[in-house]
Amino acid sequence: MKDNTEDKILVAAQKVFIEKGMDGARMQEIANEAGINKALLHYYFRSKQKLFEAIFKMVFSQIFPNLMELANANSPIDKRIATFIDKYISLLQKHAFLPTFILKEMNRDPKFLATIIKSSGINPPEIFAMLEREMNQGTIRRMDPRDLLINILSLSIFPFAAQPLFNIVLFNDDKAAYTQFLEARKNSIKEFVLNAILTKQ
């Protein structure tokens, strides 16, 4: 992923766009980061806008959870939810700045965002149907399945998006402590969610 020029540009552009955002990023800085000339950026991607869209698309597909795993597996619902949370937090740990980037740039162009989402292959109705089956069987409490999905995503993503705030407010700027806290949250979130939704027998 760094051999040819195009890939070098993509790597450099992702770094700079994530750090500075679309408006704050400079084509010159991307060129420096890639070790090439500014004019080459336009040779490969025509405009800053096109380059940005390529990056946003890449990042979005990297960070959007594989929700389908929630729907398809055969194990019990609590197992599936626990596995999903575990995998998803691990993914966010590897790409801790991507949620902030997505949230930052999400409002820029609603139509473009819609296009990206459509082509990302997620199918919420299938997940909701599965959750409703579980509710009918009485394994989880009755609730709006959209709430449940949003809750799981909120609990997982928000602590990464608000990292600088929580890091200062709750951890006195101790970044290592916050990293450790996020690792422990894998289990903490699982317990919290399962306590909230599992019916007791």
Place this chain on the structure above:
Amino acid sequence: MKDNTEDKILVAAQKVFIEKGMDGARMQEIANEAGINKALLHYYFRSKQKLFEAIFKMVFSQIFPNLMELANANSPIDKRIATFIDKYISLLQKHAFLPTFILKEMNRDPKFLATIIKSSGINPPEIFAMLEREMNQGTIRRMDPRDLLINILSLSIFPFAAQPLFNIVLFNDDKAAYTQFLEARKNSIKEFVLNAILTKQ
């Protein structure tokens, strides 16, 4: 809040900065929005940076929850948490775009952020001490109090910050439906949190 020129500038700047962000905002647009000349902005605030910092400070104090209500009241813990969630979601409904703005600009200057936070008068240790008392009394499950606080804030704030995404993915771009959903979440979040933490008698 609109009589003198300085206030007109603050109102206009808040609107434009929230919509476009610090880097995307233009002093000319703020001047137009305020119905004054561009040079006046510099007369009152010296630079774009200073104007932005004034706005960020205002917005931050508007949106940061009055956490102390969680700690000080005399009613039972479940009542206090329920009231807090209710009030906080109502606040977010009135200022739906402020969370996105804060998250967007939070990483710009960590030292400035730290200053703002220090002067905001929140005192987490007091809240944690209160939560630990409840755990010792057995009214709520034993857990890391920081997790509980972060969970409540995540469940409340994230659906506003990720509004464009959820609106498309889950509500087919029907904004009224999403607004209604957020209203219903006041109760949904309460039930979710209380089920997760209350010990059954």
Place this chain on the structure above:
DNA sequence: GTCTATATGGCGATAGAC
């Protein structure tokens, strides 16, 4: 305090040689 006019610099984008 408020305006018009302008200084000054930096940006995205292109032309054109190699």
Place this chain on the structure above:
DNA sequence: GTCTATCGCCATATAGAC
């Protein structure tokens, strides 16, 4: 494909009249 040089524009900021 890759470079240097440059165009044309627009941004923040200031000077100076009223």
